[in-house]
Amino acid sequence: MTAVRCVDLCKTYRQGEEDIKALDHVSIEIEEGGFVCLSAPSGGGKTTLLNAIGGLDKPDSGEVYVAERRIDNLSKGELAELRLRQIGFVFQAFNLIPVLTARENVEFVMQVQGVPAAERGQKALEILEEVGLKGLEDRRPADMSGGQQQRVAVARAIVSRPALVLADEPTANLDSKTSDGLMELFRELNDHHSTTFVIATHDKRVMSYAKRIVRMLDGRIVEDISQDAV
Amino acid sequence: MHMLAVLSRLAWRNLWRNHRRTLIMLLAIILGTWAMIFMTALMRGMVSQMVADGISSLPGHVQVHHPDFRDDPSVANLINVPDSEIAERFNAANFRQWASRVRVPAVITSEYDSRGVTLVGVDPALEDGLTFVDYREVEGRFLESADDKGVVIGRKLADILNTEVGKRIVLMSQDPDNEIADRGFRVVGLFTASVKAFEEQFVFAGKTTTQNMLRIGDQVSEIAVLGDDYRDVEAEFQKTLELINDGVTVQRWTEVDRFLGTMLGVMDGFVLVWIVVIFLALSFGLVNTLVMAVFERVREIGLMLALGMRPKDILGQIILESLLLLAIGLALGSALAWATVQPIRDGIDLSMVSEGMEMMGVSSVLVPELLLSDVVLANVVVLILGFFASLSPAWRAAQYEPIEAITKV
Incomplete structure (x- = not known):
């Protein structure tokens, strides 16, 4: 089954007097259980593609399918429901709600989903331990380092076991040891639960965990190589 | 129901995020509510006294x-x-x-x-x-x-x-x-x-x-x-x-006494106008507080939308924040008005200006009349008007595009 399918996506941003082609006729298909890294220099289009797949940004043209359902024509409410139930997000920055503790941030999506308090509390504690934040559950984002905040965001993205996880530079603020731990966790989820990962990154260490690497340049896919080739 | 729990927690925490701003706004609401209820009690007392005196002269x-x-x-x-x-x-x-x-x-x-x-x-x-x-x-x-x-x-x-x-x-x-x-x-x-x-x-x-x-x-x-x-x-x-x-x-x-009858008849309307006028003064502060709160939290609102909260949930959260602030202010303001009336519930001696009071047909002792219906009216009117005043900033917040909001500097 196809987890993600993008057909001929185009997206142009206007920057001052200049039009920037963030996506230039991009087509890509990602199978369920895929572990794909989108690699590109800054402005290459990887974040725009990630946002289009996550229903956060609408392409100017083309079609986006998630779990074989077309999403580029959905309403705001339908997109919110899709993101809530099927997609986990890790953003490059500003990932957490400042007024909630680490545990509450992790619980947030489950709470919106309507998961009972006891169940979500248990899951949140387990996942925070898995990402190495045991003992920091009651800290607020302002009292945590950038790396710790990023790990909370990762924990929140995967805690409800979404079918698709979209991560934008998830290891940007992490040291190498934590990065490895996080990527191993991603791979474990990918291997055991067939969770599909699409990760936008510059980091070669992250790419080494990928089953497939898609390189982009100026909004176009210029290379698409599988794990064997890596 | 679970969404209400989520929104309530977020609204409550956000309310106390900027203590000083919230406390200043709260103080304004408390004073406004106090003024609404206390002054209404005095006016009611004065009119009741006028009516009672008027009736007693008939009698x-x-x-x-x-x-x-x-x-x-x-x-x-x-x-x-x-x-x-x-x-x-x-x-x-x-x-x-x-x-x-x-x-x-x-x-x-x-x-x-x-x-x-x-x-x-x-x-x-x-x-x-x-x-x-x-x-x-x-x-x-x-x-x-x-x-x-x-x-x-x-x-x-x-x-x-x-x-x-x-x-x-x-x-x-x-x-x-x-x-x-x-x-x-x-x-x-x-x-x-x-x-x-x-x-x-x-x-x-x-x-x-x-x-x-x-x-x-x-x-x-x-x-x-x-x-x-x-x-x-x-x-x-x-x-x-x-x-x-x-x-x-x-x-x-x-x-028999149409002046007094009319005065009693318009008193309820006058109380309502008085409450609305005070609320209008308050509403500028309230709307400003909410606009600032939304403006400061654009990225956070974008994040919540990205994570799957619907625009109507964001709308609800901002309105809930406003209603919570109003509810606390109303409760404290009502309590303050009640506490202020207690020491003077037997009347305020206005004998110093008794001649002037008499010209208005009022006796020289003004007994405040604190009616539960006036307290309820003030609270309900402020909550309803507060709801409408909150709609504009809340609607604005709900209309953000998640990715534009989350990347806003």
């Missing part, structure tokens, strides 16, 4: 007169039903209290001065509690029976006439044949009244004595019926109409 919630009595309140316009028959009908009707009286214009003369007054011939047994005169506060004594030969006048009138208890005065009016009807009376008592003008205006004599003086036999000029609540006298009015409707006019007190 009676429902009154029966000859149709022409209002235009010419003289002995020429008496009720054509004999007083004995009136007593028979009204005693059987089980009113809280009723009385028939003779009320005519007269001139009172002492050896020093004379004054135009209203002579009221009463049966003291029927009038106790109905008239504004407290029998026990009368210097000397009040009348003892309908055929008492004495007269009770106000303290102020006694000063003007330079007379006192035990001295004699002469009362003069006209009989039905337009002949002078006069009689000498001994002053047996001096009454005091909360409205000093009453002390100058009213003179009380026994009903039978007055009827004899005026040569009107068993006739009276007025029947007064007292109900339980001056705001609702419809039952007494209907019952009185059934008892007597031949050649007389039956009126509610609001028709």
Whole structure:
């Protein structure tokens, strides 16, 4: 089954007097259980593609399918429901709600989903331990380092076991040891639960965990190589 | 339900994110609410006092007169039903209290001065509690029976006439044949009244004595019926109409004194206007607080939308934040208003400005009247208007595009 399918996506941003082609006729298909890294220099289009797949940004043209359902024509409410139930997000920055503790941030999506308090509390504690934040559950984002905040965001993205996880530079603020731990966790989820990962990154260490690497340049896919080739 | 829990937690935490701003806004709401309720209690008290004093000068919630009595309140316009028959009908009707009286214009003369007054011939047994005169506060004594030969006048009138208890005065009016009807009376008592003008205006004599003086036999000029609540006298009015409707006019007190009746009628509207005016002043601060709160949290709102919260949830969260702030302010403001009223619930002595108050028909003691309905009205109106005032910033927040909001610097 196809987890993600993008057909001929185009997206142009206007920057001052200049039009920037963030996506230039991009087509890509990602199978369920895929572990794909989108690699590109800054402005290459990887974040725009990630946002289009996550229903956060609408392409100017083309079609986006998630779990074989077309999403580029959905309403705001339908997109919110899709993101809530099927997609986990890790953003490059500003990932957490400042007024909630680490545990509450992790619980947030489950709470919106309507998961009972006891169940979500248990899951949140387990996942925070898995990402190495045991003992920091009651800290607020302002009292945590950038790396710790990023790990909370990762924990929140995967805690409800979404079918698709979209991560934008998830290891940007992490040291190498934590990065490895996080990527191993991603791979474990990918291997055991067939969770599909699409990760936008510059980091070669992250790419080494990928089953497939898609390189982009100026909004176009210029290379698409599988794990064997890596 | 689970969304309400999520939104409530976020709203509550966000409320205390900027302590200083929230506390300043809270203080404004508390003071506004206090002003709404406390000032309304004072106004209510003042109007109630005016109405009570006005009714006490009539007195009676429902009154029966000859149709022409209002235009010419003289002995020429008496009720054509004999007083004995009136007593028979009204005693059987089980009113809280009723009385028939003779009320005519007269001139009172002492050896020093004379004054135009209203002579009221009463049966003291029927009038106790109905008239504004407290029998026990009368210097000397009040009348003892309908055929008492004495007269009770106000303290102020006694000063003007330079007379006192035990001295004699002469009362003069006209009989039905337009002949002078006069009689000498001994002053047996001096009454005091909360409205000093009453002390100058009213003179009380026994009903039978007055009827004899005026040569009107068993006739009276007025029947007064007292109900339980001056705001609702419809039952007494209907019952009185059934008892007597031949050649007389039956009126509610609001028709007898249209100024007071109208004032009571517009008071509710005035309270509402007062509440809305204060809220409008408050709403600028409220909307500003919410706009700032939304502006500061654009990225956070974008994040929540990206994670799967729907725009209507964001709308709900901002409105809930506003309503929480208002609810806390309203609760504290209402409590403060109640606490402020408690020490003065027996009245504020305004005797220093009593003459000015009297010109407005108000006694020199202002008793605040804190009504639960006014407190509820203030709270409900502010919550409803607060809801609408919050809609604009909340709607704005709900319309953010997640990715634009989350990347906003």
